[in-house]
Amino acid sequence: MQLGDFDYHLPEELIAQYPVPERDHSRLLVLNRADGAISHRRFFDLPDYLLPGDTLVFNNTKVIPARLIGMKADTGGKIEVLLLNRLEGNQWETLVKPGRKARPGTVIRFGDDLSCEILEVTDFGGRIVRFIFDGIFEEILDRLGETPLPPYIRSRVADKERYQTVYAKEDGSAAAPTAGLHFTNELLVNLKERGIKSAFVTLHVGLGTFRPVNVEDVTSHVMHREYYSISEEAAAVINETRHRGGRVIAVGTTSVRTLETAATGDSISANSGWTDIFIYPGYKFKMIDGLITNFHLPKSTLLMLVSAFAGKERVLAAYREAVSEHYRFFSFGDAMFII
Numbered sequence: 001m002q003l004g005d006f007d008y009h010l011p012e013e014l015i016a017q018y019p020v021p022e023r024d025h026s027r028l029l030v031l032n033r034a035d036g037a038i039s040h041r042r043f044f045d046l047p048d049y050l051l052p053g054d055t056l057v058f059n060n061t062k063v064i065p066a067r068l069i070g071m072k073a074d075t076g077g078k079i080e081v082l083l084l085n086r087l088e089g090n091q092w093e094t095l096v097k098p099g100r101k102a103r104p105g106t107v108i109r110f111g112d113d114l115s116c117e118i119l120e121v122t123d124f125g126g127r128i129v130r131f132i133f134d135g136i137f138e139e140i141l142d143r144l145g146e147t148p149l150p151p152y153i154r155s156r157v158a159d160k161e162r163y164q165t166v167y168a169k170e171d172g173s174a175a176a177p178t179a180g181l182h183f184t185n186e187l188l189v190n191l192k193e194r195g196i197k198s199a200f201v202t203l204h205v206g207l208g209t210f211r212p213v214n215v216e217d218v219t220s221h222v223m224h225r226e227y228y229s230i231s232e233e234a235a236a237v238i239n240e241t242r243h244r245g246g247r248v249i250a251v252g253t254t255s256v257r258t259l260e261t262a263a264t265g266d267s268i269s270a271n272s273g274w275t276d277i278f279i280y281p282g283y284k285f286k287m288i289d290g291l292i293t294n295f296h297l298p299k300s301t302l303l304m305l306v307s308a309f310a311g312k313e314r315v316l317a318a319y320r321e322a323v324s325e326h327y328r329f330f331s332f333g334d335a336m337f338i339i
Contacts, residue, residue, distance in 0.1 A: 016328035027334040052195030055241040059177040062168035065145030070110040172204035177251035199237040203228040229272035249290035259287040280304040
C-alpha cells in the first residue's frame with residue numbers, strides 16, 4: 001500500500017481560512033458506503049439521517065493555548081514551543097521550532113514568570129522540556145500562550161472559541177477535533193429530543209493525529225501516542241447501543257481511534273491510557289457504524305482511516321466531487337457523513 005494511493009488534487013482556494021458564520025450551516029456531503037451514492041446537504045440536516053436509539057460519540061477534549069513564543073536565554077533568538085503531552089511534574093513533550101537551536105540544556109524564556117529548559121530530544125524529533133514558573137501554570141499559560149491553529153490557516157481567528165467545540169470540557173489538546181466544530185447547542189438539543197443519544201470520550205489531539213507520513217510504504221508508518229480516556233458512563237451508553245442493535249456513530253477520527261483502541265470484541269471497556277493505533281485500509285472495525293468527519297489532507301493518516309471505513313476508491317471519488325462542488329476543506333471546512 002503506497003503513499004501515493006492516497007493523493008488527490010486540491011486547489012488552494014478551497015482550503016477554508018475562516019469558519020462559516022453559523023456552525024451548523026456548513027455543507028454536508030453524505031456518502032453511502034453500500035453503493036457509493038452521494039448527497040449534498042447542510043449540516044443542520046444531519047438529524048434526517050439518524051434514527052432514534054442511535055448514539056453519537058463525541059471527543060470532549062479542549063484545546064489549550066499550547067503555542068508559546070519565547071527567546072533563547074543566551075542569544076535572544078526567537079523560538080516557538082508547542083505543547084503536546086503533559087508528563088510527570090512540570091515536564092512536557094513538545095515540538096520546538098527551529099529545532100536546530102533547541103539542544104538539551106537550552107533555556108527559553110517566555111516572560112518574567114515562565115521559562116523552560118530542554119531536557120532531551122525524542123524519537124519523533126520533539127523535545128522533553130521542564131517548565132519553571134512563578135504562580136499557577138494554567139493561568140500563566142492562558143495569559144502567554146496562543147491557540148495553535150494548523151499551518152494552512154494563515155489568518156488569526158477573531159473568536160478563539162470557534163476553534164473549540166461547544167461541548168469541549170477536558171483541557172489537553174494541541175488541536176481541535178474538527179468534526180465536532182459543526183455542532184451547536186441547539187442541534188444537540190434537537191438530536192436529544194429525537195431520541196438520539198450522546199456519549200463523550202476524550203482523546204487529547206497531538207502529534208499522532210497530524211504527523212505527516214514520510215514513508216512510501218504506509219504500513220511502515222508509526223503513529224505518535226496520544227492520551228485517551230473513556231468513562232464508565234460513556235462505555236455503558238455505547239455498549240447498550242451495540243447490544244440492542246443500534247448504530248454507534250463516531251464524531252471525528254479521534255473518536256474512532258479512541259473507540260477502536262478500547263474495543264474488546266463487540267464491547268468497549270472504560271479505561272484510560274495512551275494509544276498509537278494506526279488505521280488504514282484492511283483494518284476491521286469493531287465499534288462504529290457511521291462516521292462524521294471533515295475533509296483531510298492528501299496522504300494523511302486521517303484520509304487513510306476514512307478510506308479504511310468507506311473504501312479508498314469511494315472516498316477519493318467523494319473527495320473529487322467535493323472539489324468539483326467547491327466544498328471548503330480542512331479544519332474550518334465542510335463536513336462529510338459516511339453511513
